[in-house]
Amino acid sequence: MCMVIFAPIFAICAFATCGGYYGHLRVKVDCADSRQSNRSINIEFGYPFRLQQVHFRAPLCETKREEILFLDGDFSSSAQFFVTVGVITFLYSLLATVVYVFYQNKYLKNNRGPPVDFVVTVIFSLMWLVSSCCWAKALSDIKTATKPTKVLLLIPACSAQENKCTAAQEPHWSRLNTSVVFGFINVILWAGNIWFVFKETGWYKMGQRYPTRSTSGKREMRQRLYSESSFEIQEENFGMQAYRQGSFNQSQMSQGLPQTYLGQPVM
Structure with a gap:
């Protein structure tokens, strides 16, 4: 029953905190030429974190023109895999809740329901583990790629010593950090449920009914x-x-x- 209650909640928290994220950072470029002094550059990015498609305009201190620059990195595969696992497990948890509440007799009929539930639980546990680890690694790379000091290195005007470039605002990572925590909570939740689902199958009773004899017992x-x-x-x-x-x-x-x-x- 605890699995039926908590599994949909933690699944929603995991993919919602990751899928609905938008980050914002701001840097300032102060050219030696007074005509383009203290220029503020705002950069926004978000899910699915295809940073190579995020562009911004940076001034050219030598002239009045601007150039278009892009961030580095594509982390969409890890983020989308994490969100997909969360959505699938959420839907399966809702289906399992309906079956447990309204179709308990059909679930236990001919002992077919518990083995299927056991296999699905093992698969989802592995999927949560893999997706959470991949997303944690991708989040670390996203933080590095969107660090204001790293973004300043992409601006050619900041390479000149006479120009002054500073980081004005960094992105907030608390939401994405929470998504990683919820991912590993789902790993613990689904892995812990394996034992309880295994007890509902006939394999657990068969193991107790026919215990294996040790070598000393045979002797x-x-x-x-x-x-x-x-x-x-x-x-x-x-x-x-x-x-x-x-x-x-x-x-x-x-x-x-x-x-x-x-x-x-x-x-």
């Missing part, structure tokens, strides 16, 4: 069978000896008795 069983068989062989030998002894005594007694013929002793 003790062999010794017990060997001792029982030896005891039975000894009993059979003792019975045969007793039978032979009885037969021998009976034959001796029959030889010692006098024989009679019509009531007369026969010598």
Whole structure:
């Protein structure tokens, strides 16, 4: 029940904090020429973080013209993979909630529902782990690519010593950091649910019903069978000896008795 309640909530928090992000940074270029002094440049970027498509205009201090520059890096694959996993797990969690609440009998019918749920849970656990690790690495690269000091290196006017370039505003990363945290929370949540789903399958009961014997147990069983068989062989030998002894005594007694013929002793 906890999985049914918390899985959709954490999935929404994971892909919503990543998919709806917009960042903003600002740098200032102060040219030695007073005609273009203290020029502010605003740069905006966001999901899916195709930074090579984000452009901005930078002044050319030698002339009055401006040039168009682009940021470096494309991190859309990691971000979209993370968001896609979040959306798919959210939809599956809603479907599982409906099945648990309204179709419990069909879920347990012929023991088909729990094995399918177990396999899907394992797959989603691995997907959350891979996507969270990839997104954490991509976020670190995004922070480096959008660092104001790194952006200033892209502006040719900032390479001249007579011009002054400063970072005015850095992007806020708290939202994206939260998305990474929610990603690993989903990893823990889905991985922990594997054990509970496994207990609902028939595999757990079969493992308890037919426990495997250890090597020492097999050795003790062999010794017990060997001792029982030896005891039975000894009993059979003792019975045969007793039978032979009885037969021998009976034959001796029959030889010692006098024989009679019509009531007369026969010598």
